[in-house]
Every structure is written in structure tokens, then in C-alpha cells.
Amino acid sequence: MGELKSLYIHVPFCQGKCHYCSFYSLAGHEDYIDSWLDALDIEAARYYRDSKIALRTLYVGGGTPSVLSLTQWQKLIHIITKYFSLDELQEATSEANPNSLTHDLIKFLEANYFTRLSLGVQSLNDSELRTLGRLHDSRLALNAMELVRASRLTLSCDLIFAVPGQTLRTWADSLKKVIEVAEHVSTYQLTLEPETPLASKYDNEDLNESGYKFYRYAQYYLPLKNFTQYEISNFAPEKKECLHNLAYWSHDEVIALGPSAVSYINNERIKNPSSLQEYFYLAKNNFPDELLPHERLTPHERAIELAILKLRTKWGINRSDLLPEVERIISQLPEDLFIITPERIALSKRGMRLGNSIWSEIIDL
Ligand code: SF4
Incomplete structure (x- = not known):
């Protein structure tokens, strides 16, 4: 199961x-x-x-x-x-x-x-x-x-x-x-x-x-x-x-059904078309895999996404899950954006307000 x-x-x-x-x-x-x-x-x-x-x-x-x-x-x-x-x-x-x-x-x-x-x-x-x-x-x-x-x-x-x-x-x-x-x-x-x-x-x-x-x-x-x-x-x-x-936000597996829904399963993102007519067409053909765009995440891409997703939450991210390059970027940003302990890094209130600017520093690493 x-x-x-x-x-x-x-x-x-x-x-x-x-x-x-x-x-x-x-x-x-x-x-x-x-x-x-x-x-x-x-x-x-x-x-x-x-x-x-x-x-x-x-x-x-x-x-x-x-x-x-x-x-x-x-x-x-x-x-x-x-x-x-x-x-x-x-x-x-x-x-x-x-x-x-x-x-x-x-x-x-x-x-x-x-x-x-x-x-x-x-x-x-x-x-x-x-x-x-x-x-x-x-x-x-x-x-x-x-x-x-x-x-x-x-x-x-x-x-x-x-x-x-x-x-x-x-x-x-x-x-x-x-x-x-x-x-x-x-x-x-x-x-x-x-x-x-x-x-x-x-x-x-x-x-x-x-x-x-x-x-x-x-x-x-x-x-x-x-x-x-x-x-x-x-x-x-x-x-x-x-x-x-x-x-x-933990990057767990999510099965998503319906037009425009995006699933994340087995490290792949699968996006349904944002069109009811196309969705009906897929259903008529039993949702052939080759017609559904699959995006496989590399371990590096997954680690970057996980950092961004987890940093959105008050619990933040375990430092052992953080790529060294992300930690390096964080260390170069203003200290008051983060709450840093020996084990974890989370955003401060100010950091939450400026989330988008922080992601833009991390996303293209
Ligand atoms: S039109 Fe958009 S915002 Fe308005 S109720 Fe429907 S989904 Fe929500």
C-alpha cells in the first residue's frame, strides 16, 4: 500500500x-x-x-x-x-x-x-x-x-x-x-x-x-x-x-485530479491541461502517459524546491537538508531575515514579508 x-x-x-x-x-x-x-x-x-x-x-x-x-x-x-x-x-x-x-x-x-x-x-x-x-x-x-x-x-x-x-x-x-x-x-x-x-x-x-x-x-x-x-x-x-x-510544503506526494491540476509523484511533476475540452479528450483516450507533460526533478532541483517550500513555514528547514550553496546565500543576506539555530533555519517575521526576494536569490542556484 x-x-x-x-x-x-x-x-x-x-x-x-x-x-x-x-x-x-x-x-x-x-x-x-x-x-x-x-x-x-x-x-x-x-x-x-x-x-x-x-x-x-x-x-x-x-x-x-x-x-x-x-x-x-x-x-x-x-x-x-x-x-x-x-x-x-x-x-x-x-x-x-x-x-x-x-x-x-x-x-x-x-x-x-x-x-x-x-x-x-x-x-x-x-x-x-x-x-x-x-x-x-x-x-x-x-x-x-x-x-x-x-x-x-x-x-x-x-x-x-x-x-x-x-x-x-x-x-x-x-x-x-x-x-x-x-x-x-x-x-x-x-x-x-x-x-x-x-x-x-x-x-x-x-x-x-x-x-x-x-x-x-x-x-x-x-x-x-x-x-x-x-x-x-x-x-x-x-x-x-x-x-x-x-x-x-514538505514536498510529499500529492495526486491531483481534474483540469489544470498538478500532481507530484515519484519525483515527477505531472500537469493536466487547463482546458476542460482537452481534459475530456484525454479521458476518452484513457489519459495516455505520452500526452501528459512529465517533469522529472533532479536531486539538486528537488533540494532547492524543498528549501524554498520549507522556508515558507515557521518550522523552517533542517540544516542537514540544506544544500551548502543555499546556506552560503543565506549567510550573505541580512541576518534579521532569518532565525538561525545550530539545527534549523527559518524565516523571521521580516523574512516572511520579503519571501519573494529571498526565493529569487535561491531559485537559480
Ligand atoms: S472565479 Fe476564481 S476567484 Fe472567483 S470563486 Fe471562482 S476560482 Fe475563486
Whole structure:
């Protein structure tokens, strides 16, 4: 059976397209969901050899998993349990959006292995939500948060900072209200990806400049409320960290299904096409290996990636796992970016703020 693995499923459907979104998802194409599930069944079957692969974590993301009907959710669970064993599952998360999350879906998730729900709140300020092109307002988000709070699921909320028009006061207000209910918070700086509606109106440099103060505030405020920064973008009380994401940051094996999903198995990265039609074509042909781009990592590339991934977390990296050339670069950077002990190296709070600049020094070694 081998080591326990993580499974990610990408649901490529949304009710509308947010103004900043560059994820692969189709708006208003719910009529394709059943065909996507049929294709997913064929893709998942590839991982069944003589027995089911045992999972430690499961994550259903997207896109918007809460656009699936309960019948479609039943079909999804059936596919997962047909090919994977959930006997040793430690965590299962579904993403959801406030406008499509229902009480019935929460009940269904609770009754079917799920332990966490990650809600795309993004802001609790209506004007910011409109700028972002979200389909919900703050009232709907608060209602959805309360629905999850009344269940056994651990609630995680995503929040975006550096939204045009955002102030420290509105950011502080969103953070405060979210942690009154949630047990995990992910904070992301708004990034303007090319060809998104917001990219034609605003400038990334301006957002970067304003982003710094919002991030600093989150780093100051959340730990006061017992939400430790355990990764560059993630805060939670101890033992509420997301195990699935920890698997990514430890470079553990992740099987990823669905259009645009990226697996990491046997030291190879395999990327599915970011196109539902191409995905259907692959399914019709039983996902021939030669049509899927495989990228094999050399031991050196893997060690560099591992250093970057582990340095993202508060635990940092064991110095015995660190390439000497990475350690040399770190020793040449300002000391206050790191917390260095005889055994480990981790980023300081300031280092977490400047993560991207640090990676750019390491990535091409
Ligand atoms: S809900 Fe998420 S995946 Fe869907 S369009 Fe908005 S940002 Fe993109």
C-alpha cells in the first residue's frame, strides 16, 4: 500500500468570474459537471493498481466545489472511495463560496469524511467585494460563516489585502470579524494577473507598496489572538494547521485530479491541461502517459524546491537538508531575515514579508 498520500481534486466551475481570477475555472457551465465527473472517474481509476491507495489528506478545491449539487457530490465521493482508501484519512477539506454554500451541503460534508471547510470570504467590506467582483456581500459571508460554525467542520477563511480602496481600518475589521468565527485564516495579497479585468485598471506596483502595511498588521494582530503565522500566508492556533498544505510544503506526494491540476509523484511533476475540452479528450483516450507533460526533478532541483517550500513555514528547514550553496546565500543576506539555530533555519517575521526576494536569490542556484 505504501506511504499515505494526499489527494487534490480541482472543480473547474464557478457561478461567475471574479475580476482578479486567474485560476482555471469556467463560469456558467454547470451543464458540464456530470461529464467532468465521468472524466474524473477515468482519471482516478489510473491510480488503482492491485489495491486502493491510502490517503492522509483530501482537498476538494477549485473553482467552486459548492456549485455541485448534492447528487453530484454523492457521485464525487463514490469516485474517491472506489479508488482510494479513506480508512486512515486525517483531514478532508472542501472549498466553498458564501453564495453557494448551503446547510444541506454542510450536513453532507460532515457525514462524508470532511473535517474542514475553506470559505472564500475575501473581505467583509461590501465596496471591496464589489471591486473584486465577488458574487456575495458581507452579510452573506457572515451567514455562511455562522452556518459552518454551527457544524463540526473547522472553518478556514480566505482574505485578500491590498484591494484598491481598502484601508487599514476595513482590513482590521475583516480580520477581527473572521477570527471571531474561524479557526484558520489564509491571507493573500491581491495580484493583478494579465488579462483579468482588474489588471487593466490598476497597477501591481501600487498594490505591492500598499500591501506591505496590511500584511504587517496581520502579522501583528493575528498572533495576539492566538493565530500563529505558521506559513507565509497562513495563520492558525496550534493543531489547527492545514495538513494538506503542509504536505505540499514538505514536498510529499500529492495526486491531483481534474483540469489544470498538478500532481507530484515519484519525483515527477505531472500537469493536466487547463482546458476542460482537452481534459475530456484525454479521458476518452484513457489519459495516455505520452500526452501528459512529465517533469522529472533532479536531486539538486528537488533540494532547492524543498528549501524554498520549507522556508515558507515557521518550522523552517533542517540544516542537514540544506544544500551548502543555499546556506552560503543565506549567510550573505541580512541576518534579521532569518532565525538561525545550530539545527534549523527559518524565516523571521521580516523574512516572511520579503519571501519573494529571498526565493529569487535561491531559485537559480
Ligand atoms: S470563486 Fe475563486 S476560482 Fe471562482 S472565479 Fe472567483 S476567484 Fe476564481
